[in-house]
Amino acid sequence: MTMSRRQFLTRSALCGTAAFLATSTAGRAFAAASQGKPMGIQLYMVLKAYQDDPIGALKTLKTIGYTEIEGIITSTAATLRGQLDATGLRCPSLHFDGIGFEPGIEAAHVLGSHYIVSSMLPAIMQKELAAKGKHAEQDYSLDGAKRTAEYANRLGEKAKQAGLQYAYHNHHLEFSDVGGGQTFYDVLLKETRHDLVQFELDCGWVHVGGKNPADYFKANPGRMPLMHAKDFLAGAGNGSYPGAELGRGTIDYQPIMAAADRAGLKHCFVEQEGPFSRISQLDAARIDYDYLRPWR
Secondary structure: OOOOHHHHHHHHHHOOOHHHHHHOHHHHHHHHHHOOOOOEEEHHHHHHHHHHOHHHHHHHHHHHOOOEEEEOOOOOHHHHHHHHHHHOOEEEEEEOOOOOHHHHHHHHHHHOOOEEEEOOHHHHHHHHHHHOOOOOOOOOOHHHHHHHHHHHHHHHHHHHHOOOEEEEEOOOHHHOEEEOOEEHHHHHHHHOOOOOEEEEEEHHHHHHOOOOHHHHHHHOOOOOOEEEEOEEOOOOEOOEOOEEOOOOOOOOHHHHHHHHHHOOOOEEEEOOOOOOOOOOHHHHHHHHHHHHHHHO
């Protein structure tokens, strides 16, 4: 059975078109303004291909046109750094959930990463309580949001002391209503210090949560230097969220990318959820790149 990224993270914690752009004046101007910006991919998306043939998979990503990966550690940071050096790829951002925060800081330094990111912070907090013998569910209430923000600020302070920038990555439950016209995510934005906590907006999960990613970029300039470009097949929901190649799902990324660029986006990482039953991971990565490149 193929494991979704959300299932993978929980388990680790607990144990518009290119043709338009080519022909329209506005499209040509937008594409010209976007030239030279890096395109990245979250390593988890091609994890099987990478584990089967690390150098071969990374070379393929480079050939497609990706210049950056967002790292996860599956062996050692030194091993991954050697592979990236051999294939000409950079790793500006690292997700630390699978190895822990302090080891993540060390790994980020080895990789030359600037951003250290929690994939699923409520699950990390739940794991820590369980280690103390306390039973706790992942808490997406108002109080839970405030506790999560406080915890994120502490991580941000530690990251700053290490010369890094902490960032929070979301799933869809962060867009749950916590009262007063606010979502859990809104509280995080308000209760975290701007200099300590930045955000990696996973646009696919924002969409699943019933919100518009472009609105969050517009309302929070300078706070979301990272993003995941992700889509799902039509009809996703009720606990089942099969991934779709960009342009083959339900999300139009042209307005999202425009808003993200105006808000100060620095790194965009493609990430597609499985299962990869229709197409291989690397073929999906090529389709995703071709779709997004004109707007990046």
